Amino acid sequence: MKLAGVFGDIPSPFTVLAPGRYTNAAGGGLIEIISSLYKFSIVIAGIYTLMNLVLAGYGYMSAGGDAKLVQKSTERIWRSVLGLTVIVVSLIIAGIIGYILFGTQNWDLLINPRIY
Numbered sequence: 001m002k003l004a005g006v007f008g009d010i011p012s013p014f015t016v017l018a019p020g021r022y023t024n025a026a027g028g029g030l031i032e033i034i035s036s037l038y039k040f041s042i043v044i045a046g047i048y049t050l051m052n053l054v055l056a057g058y059g060y061m062s063a064g065g066d067a068k069l070v071q072k073s074t075e076r077i078w079r080s081v082l083g084l085t086v087i088v089v090s091l092i093i094a095g096i097i098g099y100i101l102f103g104t105q106n107w108d109l110l111i112n113p114r115i116y
Contacts, residue, residue, distance in 0.1 A: 045087050052080040 056076035063069035 042087065045083070049080050049084045053077060056080060
C-alpha cells in the first residue's frame with residue numbers, strides 16, 4: 001500500500017453511482033449526468049485511439065513489404081493521430097470558451113460544471 005500515495009485519492013465509483021445521488025439540487029441531476037457522460041466519452045475515445053494505434057502498428061509490422069497493407073496501416077495511424085488531435089483541440093476550445101464566458105482559469109469547469 002505504499003504506492004497508494006503516488007496515485008492520490010481515488011473515489012469509489014459506488015458512491016458516485018449511488019441511488020439518489022442526482023436528486024440533491026434543482027437542476028443538478030442533469031448537469032451531473034452530462035458531466036459523467038462527457039468524462040466517459042473522453043475515456044472511451046482515448047482507449048479507442050490507443051487500440052487503433054496498436055492494431056495499425058501491428059498491421060504495419062506484419063505487412064511484409066506489401067504496399068497496399070503498408071498504406072492502409074499508415075492511413076490508420078494518421079486517422080488515429082488526427083482523432084486524438086480533435087479530442088485535445090476540442091478540450092482546449094471548450095476551456096477557452098469557459099474562460100471567456102465565466103472568467104475561470106481552471107479546467108475543473110469542464111469536468112465538474114456548476115450552475116450559478
